[in-house]
Amino acid sequence: MATRQKTGRPTLTREDLADATLRLLEREGPGGLSMRKVAAEVGVQAASLYWHVQNKEELLDLASDALWEGLEPEPPGAVAAGDDWRATVAEASRRLRAHLLAHHSAVRVLAGRFAPGPRALAPMERLLATLRGAGFSGPDAANAAYTLSTWVQGFVIHEAVPMSAAEERGATPEQASEEARQRLAALPADRYPHLVELAGEISGPGMDTRFEFGLARLLDGLERLRGTGGD
Amino acid sequence: MATRQKTGRPTLTREDLADATLRLLEREGPGGLSMRKVAAEVGVQAASLYWHVQNKEELLDLASDALWEGLEPEPPGAVAAGDDWRATVAEASRRLRAHLLAHHSAVRVLAGRFAPGPRALAPMERLLATLRGAGFSGPDAANAAYTLSTWVQGFVIHEAVPMSAAEERGATPEQASEEARQRLAALPADRYPHLVELAGEISGPGMDTRFEFGLARLLDGLERLRGTGGD
DNA sequence: ACCTGAACACCGTTCAAGT
């Protein structure tokens, strides 16, 4: 009894499994994930998953691709064409960061699977279009897009991991960053003079500022490559 | 019988456990890791690990910190002081990438744990020293170091994951990147014109070129912030 | 202080069997 028909959908999709995995990850955190629980989440026995998916590995790959779902394109009207490629790229980067951060628990688990899946294609295409429209050559646009997206993802991993870890321990991000600051400040000043001096700057949590800093440097570097630098 | 004394070392260190975990990860790949196997690797029963470590989570954190071991400082004499901060930072970045890539299997598993542990302190201190020596303010140096290291780590994750995944399937990196290229080239050209056009550039495997591209952009952006742009 | 043996609840995966 209690077969799947009650959901109304004819059969289980691989997408359904990916979504269920992501949902479970957000709800129970890392470690709360198992084939049996994913199966339960979609109303089926664990063994049934192996009809749709080869193994857990493949399920996690599907989930990591599903992470791109819901990343909205920046509104095209909000930004002028031509020379304002900087604003467009900046906005896309900020949206990507915010989107991934909204799934920080999943990011922590899926970080080791960041590889471009089918759902990452559309955002990548948009970024390439912006860059080519700004006058970058094909290879430069490809390299620039790669640099930007690896940076944003690396940034978010570093942001999401302590966030998710602190959450598990029941601490706020502020508490966690204050602890980090104290650890740095307590270091031997003769061996680590700069870490001690800059403990406050290093341990955040001015993450927005830090993101904008990196973004601005990257865009400046790209602008210089592009040849002209004025507005 | 067969107690630990035969190794000569008095007792098991947390460092020993971290090293054993890393060794196991490299040797058996992701999925070949278990408390029982780590215990066997150090010649002990699984239950004994819980004397040294709270749980598997903590063991993996130790291992992710051990990943920084063996990262050699760039030779100070190889690079002139003062204005050649670019060369020093570039060399440090290349060394970090090479070092992490030499542990790509571990990187794939530990990617979701990239947070600064005790062994990451020395490299970070060196980077900060270089940047401050180049004239960056404290906050700028802290932000620049953060940007650089998140980027390198994000880059390496994207490089290591397909590498390690291909290895598991018994394919070479070249085969894997050729497959990726074909998948991109086969996309509908009306929806993804740029991805199709740039399939070759995007799927690599010109990873060295791509790394140098990102590094150059980042350094250019930092140089501009620093104020002057000559040599 | 450090390690073992045995146990518990749970896990990923397979496979013959059902519809």
Added chain:
DNA sequence: ACCTGAACACCGTTCAAGT
């Protein structure tokens, strides 16, 4: 074509007990 039940080998973790 899709799902189940039962089974297998293995897992993380606890805990009383040993030395």
